[in-house]
Amino acid sequence: MFTGIIEAVGTIKAIDINANGARLVIATNTLDMGDVKLGDSIATNGICLTVIAFDSTSFTADVSNETLTRTGFAEYQVGAQVNLEKAMLASTRFGGHMVSGHVDGVSQIKSITNNGNSIEYWLTMPNDLAHYIAEKGSITVDGTSLTINALSDDSFRLTIVPHTVKETIFAHYKAGTKVNIEVDLIARYLERLLLGNKELGKNDAPKSNINEAMLAKAGFLK
Structure with missing residues (x-):
């Protein structure tokens, strides 16, 4: 982890x-x-x-x-x-978010523009991963924990501060660069729990007790 x-x-x-x-x-x-x-x-x-x-x-x-x-x-x-x-230690400060190191897919840099002292990157959003990508949610790009600041129909925007650019390979990115992305781990597990065994085609198997109503009552959904 x-x-x-x-x-x-x-x-x-x-x-x-x-x-x-x-x-x-x-x-x-x-x-x-x-x-x-x-x-x-x-x-x-x-x-x-x-x-x-x-x-x-x-x-x-x-x-x-x-x-x-x-x-x-x-x-x-x-x-x-x-x-x-x-890999993180139990005593490590949890400065980013939970990252498994299991890449979900590849995205591509669409554009790079300056915004004050930060840099905005728009990246393509793979269709099969789009439902995991939420505004103000977390995403990992080439191993870097980042916050998604905006979405469009087919892309998402990251706003990168100078320190991150200096300490990572973001400074080497240009339009067309391909990057590894890993979506938020919690979102993926929530989807799996909500699906139960439907995804596996086992409709006769025991179903999960977790559903949208229960998650909303517990405060996970608004």
């Missing part, structure tokens, strides 16, 4: 894509590797990767074909910069 607060910007040192997936070597740059162990998780552009080898300046991880299909990793090249965050 992660918080979406980026700890460092790394660089892809090597990438080997083959029939079985891919193997990456990431230079960690300023990321503190002093407490990293084999098997630990490091979110890389929002993707939870398992450390299979490491030293004080880099780590190696395998990427499955499923991950290559659902994310932008298949297009990454040596030298590309990536956002890095180590």
